Amino acid sequence: MVAMFFTSGDVLNRALACVISLGIEEGNSCGGNDRSPMEKEVLTLERLLKREGKYAVTELNKLEDSIQEQWIRKKHENLRIKHTIGDKSRDFVSPPKVSLDGCRKDMNASIGRICEFTGTKIIFWDLREPFIYNLYKPSVLESRLEHLMESFDLVLNELCDIILEPLRDRIVTGLLQASIDGLVRVLLDGGPSRIFLPADAKLLEDDLEVLKEFFISGGDGLPRGTVENLVARARPIIHLISLETRVLIDDLREVAQGGRSRYGVDSKTLLRVLCHRSDSEASHFLKKQFKIPKTAA
Incomplete structure (x- = not known):
């Protein structure tokens, strides 16, 4: 169900990424297999959260107590009937505690x-245009994450109007997790129109702090x-x-030869970072070692 919001494609192939990017810009679509917005809107937050959330939080205990009360009432009625007809073979036995823990x-x-x-859904569909498609385009300096905070604030306000208080932290945690997933996707699978330079790292750290705070x-949100x-x-x-391009290349070569990365990452992550570089050293290395053409950015 979650996978329907993700686009597919080989992130290491810049040429294919360019085609996908052009298709998105021209057709404003993630691909031919996407459902229409109307079909996805059927899966509304109200239906997903309000009904099941309310039942799980407030109604399940009531149902459990109701079953217990009805069981006791029925036993009392049966006992009175037995006494009326003179049957005193058994006294009232307390019923076992009714538990719906499995259902819970x-x-x-x-x-x-x-x-x-x-x-x-919020990050990869509702906010796909400003976040997934356009964040850090044409550069990190010109398209900061802080510009999306107003949209995030509107989304959270809408969520708070829908969800029950006991579910608040869980749904907001899901939104944060998806935000990080989206950010990682932008940084590693951003396509040929996104370039990240070593000088951008400080700005990216600042953006991460903005998202975190x-x-x-101020203590009113998640722990x-x-x-x-x-x-x-x-x-x-x-x-x-x-890191400088030369450092990344040396580390990738070490990992490719069976060694361990100095930075605790795998070869695919190193390669993806290099694919978002525009300098001649990165382009020459990628073309020679992996047959990946120069970025179109």
Whole structure:
């Protein structure tokens, strides 16, 4: 279900990425397999969260108590009937405690998936134009993440109007997780029109701090530890972007020969960072070693 919001393509092939990028710009579409906006809007937040969330949080306990009460009432009625006809063979026995813990567990898992889906839908569909397609275009300096915070604020306000308070942190955590997924996608699979230079790393770090503080919201949002753990995924990538091209090439060669990266990443990540460089050294290396043509950016 979540996968329908993601586009496919070989991120290491700049030529193919260029074709995909042109297709998006001309057709304003992720691809031929995408569902229409109307079809996706059927999966509304109200239907996904309000119904199941309300039932799981407020109604399940009521149902559990109701079953228990009705069971006791029925036993009392049966006991009175027996006494009326003179049958005193058995006294009243307290019923076992009714438990719907299995149902709670399944509904809790379902709500977790809905929260994940909701965050992904918001970032990769509702905010796809400003975030996935256009963030850091034509450069990091000209298109900062902080410019999207107003859109994030509107989204969170809408969510808070829909969801129950006990589910707030879970749904907001799903949105933060999807935001980091989107940022990583932009940095590593951004296509030929995105170029990241070592000098951009400081700006990217600043953007990550803006995102982090937005979700912490001065102590009114998510716990700081939760936010720190989630944004930590993007930090190694930003660190790689801060490195000179020669350093990245040397590390990639070491990993390709069976060694370990000095920066704790795999060869695909190093290669993706190099694919977003525009200098002649990176272009020559990629063309010679991997037959990847020069970026069209």
